[in-house]
Amino acid sequence: MRDAVTSLIKNYDVAGRYFDRNAIDSLKSYFESGTSRVQAAGAINSNAAAIVKQAGSKLFEEQPELIRPGGNAYTTRRYAACLRDMDYYLRYATYALVAGNTNVLDERVLQGLRETYNSLGVPIGPTVRGVQIMKDIVKEQVAAAGVANAAFVDEPFDHITRELSETDI
Numbered sequence: 001m002r003d004a005v006t007s008l009i010k011n012y013d014v015a016g017r018y019f020d021r022n023a024i025d026s027l028k029s030y031f032e033s034g035t036s037r038v039q040a041a042g043a044i045n046s047n048a049a050a051i052v053k054q055a056g057s058k059l060f061e062e063q064p065e066l067i068r069p070g071g072n073a074y075t076t077r078r079y080a081a082c083l084r085d086m087d088y089y090l091r092y093a094t095y096a097l098v099a100g101n102t103n104v105l106d107e108r109v110l111q112g113l114r115e116t117y118n119s120l121g122v123p124i125g126p127t128v129r130g131v132q133i134m135k136d137i138v139k140e141q142v143a144a145a146g147v148a149n150a151a152f153v154d155e156p157f158d159h160i161t162r163e164l165s166e167t168d169i
Helices: 004-015 021-032 034-062 076-099 103-110 113-120 124-144 151-164
Strands: none
Touching: 004 021, 021 034, 034 076, 034 124, 034 151, 076 103, 076 124, 076 151, 103 113, 103 151, 113 124, 124 151
């Protein structure tokens, strides 16, 4: 797993270059947002179960066919698996948020996930919508925790939804 700093260093090392103004500005921005990132992670950690529960409730309210007979969240086992996956996405989004880098999402969550879901018949659209709902709830929680500029919260959730979303080839 890499963070914003190690990724930047790796890129400059591979190119055999010293840091330029862009690199310094990038490092400065990352370190200036460090306290806010940790505060945001704290807000998520202390409310994770409620965030997942609220996001699941909203998702199933918007898409009730998922919990009806024949739906992908029908039966207690499938419903619990859906919430478990949402919790998994939230946890890894928190790691990426603190790291300032989505690399951990690619390595630990997204590689092969679409293929796995497709092979199991799990619809990707509702998964994407669930992640979007969690992002909105997290943004509310982070703002309530007093984090003034929390624009960085969007990045890991948007990365997950972008990578999972269907694409036309």
